[in-house]
Amino acid sequence: MTSRPITEDDLNGFVDQTLDPARTAEVAAYLEAHAEVAQRVATYRAQREELRAAFAPVIEEPVPSELDLRRLIEARHRPRTSARWSMAAAAVVLLAIGAAGGWSMRGMDLMPTEGIQALSREATASYAVYAPDHIRPVEVRADDASALDDWTSQRLGRAVTIPDLKSAGYRLMGGRVVPTEHGPAALFMYDDDKGTRLVMLARPMKAEGNAPMSPHEQGDVNGFSWADNGLGYSLVGASSADILRPLANEARRQIRSQVRGA
Structure with missing residues (x-):
């Protein structure tokens, strides 16, 4: 139990690992006990990592000789500073801001806010929050699957099929209801008993109620997302796309089969 309130500065420091x-x-x-805040922090962290990844090729390039910091400092102390040196110094400052300022840009709308791309982003954020948790990764365990099914269906307002991936080597651990920008979503977690976890997120779709399966990647997390009959699904994990694709296909096959048999 913390003796001091958790502030926005603490959340910023948590994301920046300071x-x-x-x-x-x-x-x-605190985040474990406040799922909505945890979801927001996970989204900020994902945006921060995307910005870092986007700037990585530039950062890894060798610094041009004309932008060498020592030369810039020497030029600054010369009686007359040319416009060229001024522009070079400004370029260094802008590069540094771009490389390290992902968190400061958290308020900007950098991601799609609707459709299958938004679902993919939410699934990746949920994976980042819950998959590494070794204390309480799920709220309802798989041995009470009927309660999990009732809970998720009630909160989403629609029945949600829970795929069985045991034949592919992944057992259902359980699940929970998580918040997203578009309302509650059902989260189901799987494990291969070797430490590799998968997360499937499902929620009603306000846009793209039907969408073909499409891959997505964010840092080390890959996934496949699709939508059928107004429900969106996204299967994500820290595995290669080649491993996840057949799992996503099997999950979609079971979901569609359940809908047809209903």
Whole structure:
């Protein structure tokens, strides 16, 4: 239990990994108890990583000789600074801001807000929050699957099929209801008993109620998303697309088969 309230600065520091270990543990415990805040923080972290990945090719390039910091400092102390040196210095500053300023840009709408792309982003954010959790990754365990089915269907307002991936080597751990920008979503988690976890997110779609399966990638997390009859699904994990594709196909086959048999 933290003795100090968790502030926005603490959340910023948690995302930027600048907190001391004790405060990091306090913020992590707070996020575990406040799913909506945890979802928001996960989204910010995902945006931060996307920005870093986007700037990585530029950052890894060798610094041009005309932008060498020592030369820029020497030029700054010369009596007359040319416009060229001024522009070079400004370029270095802008590059540094672009490389490290992903978190400061968290308020900008950098991601799609509707459709299958938004669902993919939400699934990746949910995976980042819950898949690494070794204390309480799911709210309802698989041995109470009927309660999980009733809970998720009631919250989403529609029946949601829970795919069985045991034949592919992944057992259902359980699930929970998580918040998204578009209302509640059902999260189902799977494990191969070797530490590899998968997450499937399902929620009603306000846009693209029917969409073909499409791959997506964000950092080390890959996934496949699709929508059928107004429900969107996204299967994500830290596995290659070649491994996830047949799993997503099997999940979609079972879901469609269940709908046809209803």
